[in-house]
Structures are given as C-alpha cells and as structure tokens.
Amino acid sequence: MRSSRNRDGLPDLAEIDATWKRLRGRVARTPLMDLTGSRLEPDLPEGARVWMKMELFQKAGSFKARGVTLAVDALPDGAEVIAASGGNHALAMASAAGTRAHLIMPEAADPGTVAACEALGATIERTPGTKTDLALLAARAEETGRVPLHPFESRHMILGAATCGYEIVKTQPELDAVIVPVGGGGLIAGVALAVKLFSPACEVIGVEPEGADSISRSLTAGEPVVLDQVETMAVSLAAPRAEPLTFGAIQKHVDEVVRLPDAAFPPAMRRMREALSLMVEPACAAALAALTGPLRDRLAGKRVAIIACGSNISDANWDRLAAAQPSRP
Numbered sequence: 001m002r003s004s005r006n007r008d009g010l011p012d013l014a015e016i017d018a019t020w021k022r023l024r025g026r027v028a029r030t031p032l033m034d035l036t037g038s039r040l041e042p043d044l045p046e047g048a049r050v051w052m053k054m055e056l057f058q059k060a061g062s063f064k065a066r067g068v069t070l071a072v073d074a075l076p077d078g079a080e081v082i083a084a085s086g087g088n089h090a091l092a093m094a095s096a097a098g099t100r101a102h103l104i105m106p107e108a109a110d111p112g113t114v115a116a117c118e119a120l121g122a123t124i125e126r127t128p129g130t131k132t133d134l135a136l137l138a139a140r141a142e143e144t145g146r147v148p149l150h151p152f153e154s155r156h157m158i159l160g161a162a163t164c165g166y167e168i169v170k171t172q173p174e175l176d177a178v179i180v181p182v183g184g185g186g187l188i189a190g191v192a193l194a195v196k197l198f199s200p201a202c203e204v205i206g207v208e209p210e211g212a213d214s215i216s217r218s219l220t221a222g223e224p225v226v227l228d229q230v231e232t233m234a235v236s237l238a239a240p241r242a243e244p245l246t247f248g249a250i251q252k253h254v255d256e257v258v259r260l261p262d263a264a265f266p267p268a269m270r271r272m273r274e275a276l277s278l279m280v281e282p283a284c285a286a287a288l289a290a291l292t293g294p295l296r297d298r299l300a301g302k303r304v305a306i307i308a309c310g311s312n313i314s315d316a317n318w319d320r321l322a323a324a325q326p327s328r329p
Contacts, residue, residue: 010249011159013197019070020163027065030054030164032171032305039275043292047301050291053168055309056284062310063187064092064151067160071149072096074156082146084137087113087236088310089151094122102146104137108235112314152186153243161190168305169198176302179295181286181309182206182215182257184239185246191307192253206250206257207290209234209265215250216257218242233262233321236283236310262326264289269322272308279318280311 011019035041035050044050055063068089075081082102083093086109093101099121105114106127118124125140127133141148150157164187168178178195180188192204208215209232218225224242232238242250250257268285271292272278287306291299313321 056311060095062088067157068092071156094120152184165191165194177203179287182208183237189249234282281313
C-alpha cells in the first residue's frame with residue numbers, strides 16, 4: 001500500500017511527484033537498465049532479477065544535479081553560491097550556477113573534474129591535500145556573502161535524491177530491495193524516503209566504505225557521529241560525519257547499511273567496464289560490489305535495483321584505482 005503522508009517534516013509523496021514533474025526536461029530521467037541477459041548476469045545472485053539505475057548518465061554526471069538544481073532555483077535572483085567539494089557536488093554546482101559558483105576544491109581533486117568546472121564558468125579556489133575544507137567554506141561564505149550549498153545536509157538535496165528513488169519505484173514497483181551507495185547520506189535519505197512511501201515492504205540497503213563509515217557508526221550510536229579519520233579510495237563516499245537531517249531520515253527509513261573494504265571496489269569497477277563498457281569511479285561501483293559480495297546469498301531470487309550514482313573520473317585515475325590491490329583488514 002502506498003502512503004502519501006510523511007509526518008517528520010520531510011517531503012511526502014505528493015511533493016516528490018510534483019518536484020519530479022517540475023524537474024522534467026531540466027535533469028535527465030535516467031535509464032533503469034535490466035541486467036538480465038547482460039554480460040554482468042553471471043556475477044549476480046542466483047535467480048535474482050536486477051536493474052541498475054544509471055545516474056552516471058545524469059546531467060553533470062551524477063545524481064547531485066537533482067538536488068543542486070532545486071537549491072539553485074530557490075536562491076534569490078542574482079545570488080552567488082559557494083561550495084566545498086572535489087567531485088560530483090562541485091560539478092553539479094558549476095553546471096547549475098555557472099559564473100555564480102565559487103568552488104573550494106582540494107589539490108587532489110580529479111583534474112578532469114576541475115577543468116570541467118572551470119569550463120562551466122565557476123571560480124575555483126584550490127586547497128592543499130585531499131580533504132574538503134568545510135571550515136574555509138564557512139569563512140569564505142561569511143566574507144563574501146555567498147550562499148553556501150551543503151553537499152547533502154539540506155532538504156533540497158534530499159528531495160532531489162527522492163526523485164531518483166521515485167523513478168525507480170515508478171518503473172519497477174514490485175522490487176524487494178534497492179541498494180544505494182552512502183557517503184554523507186543525502187542520496188540514500190532521499191531514495192529511502194521515496195521508496196518507503198511508495199512501497200513500504202521494499203528493503204533499502206546502504207553501502208559505505210569501512211574507512212568512511214560515519215553512517216554505520218551513527219546508527220550504532222543512535223545519533224550522528226564524527227569520525228576521527230577517513231581513509232578510502234571511494235573519495236565520493238568519504239564523508240567524515242553524519243548530520244542531523246539526513247541521519248534522521250536514514251534512521252527512520254533505511255533497513256541496513258553494509259560496510260565494504262576498499263579491496264571490494266576495484267573488481268567491481270573492472271567488471272562494469274568489461275561487461276557494460278562503463279568506466280566508473282569506486283563510489284559508482286559500490287552497490288554492485290555489495291550485491292555480488294556480502295548481499296549475494298541473501299538476495300538470491302529477489303527483484304533488486306542498484307544505483308550507479310555517478311562517475312566523473314579521468315582515464316588516468318581509473319587506471320590507477322582499478323588496478324589497486326588494497327589490503328583487507
């Protein structure tokens with residue numbers, strides 16, 4: 001039975017549907033690819049029917065375009081924005097806001113992503129190292145009066161992600177499970193919200209790296225936690241903390257979050273290239289890695305959707321990461 005109401009202040013099904021219709025023509029309705037008969041089928045759980053939601057074909061290359069478009073739409077006329085990101089959020093911001101976007105990007109950010117943001121008109125500020133500098137973001141926002149757009153902790157980002165989940169269940173309403181990559185939690189918060197409103201019996205399962213498991217630890221603690229350190233090749237999933245809004249939605253609507261060692265990502269990346277001709281980053285391969293790894297036996301014979309969340313990666317970085325052999329703990 002479908003429920004149109006949501007009593008926790010998050011979007012209800014009517015708002016998700018209205019937003020999905022409003023975004024039509026502005027973001028892509030990405031394909032839900034049936035993996036039956038594909039060269040990936042032998043890797044899948046026995047007897048399972050699996051679909052892959054191709055958010056890597058989304059505008060700006062990831063699901064982030066959905067929420068960022070909503071956030072930019074809500075700005076006052078002429079308002080300028082600022083964000084700290086080395087990847088998909090930055091590119092979505094540059095695509096949606098163009099010359100109005102100021103992006104703080106770490107030196108370790110993929111060169112192709114940086115170049116694409118510059119080509120879209122964004123102003124780029126580089127910072128040392130590999131991590132997103134949220135303290136600098138706050139300082140720059142205060143100095144310049146630009147509006148900061150958080151990569152996941154906002155109603156716009158959750159609502160945008162909910163339109164992705166809505167597309168999945170509208171296309172395949174009888175699913176048993178949806179598997180979602182987890183970083184800060186904006187994607188799974190929105191997807192789970194839509195899935196549970198439309199099909200409450202469908203499981204929503206998150207996948208996060210063992211070295212960046214802020215959501216798993218928060219669920220265990222019963223409240224958002226901050227990690228002492230983050231270490232994973234899946235940099236798009238390397239959020240150091242959970243935040244209250246997204247965590248509350250996850251706590252209410254997500255059934256389980258599984259953790260993967262970094263060693264699980266390169267084989268899944270290689271299989272997506274070999275079987276589907278898709279060159280993807282580790283985060284994009286996370287749901288497949290979980291389905292063919294720790295969830296394989298449990299989801300045998302089930303109807304499952306997995307999300308390929310996005311893939312902005314250079315050839316050189318793909319070659320380096322896909323060939324990596326991280327040690328297992």
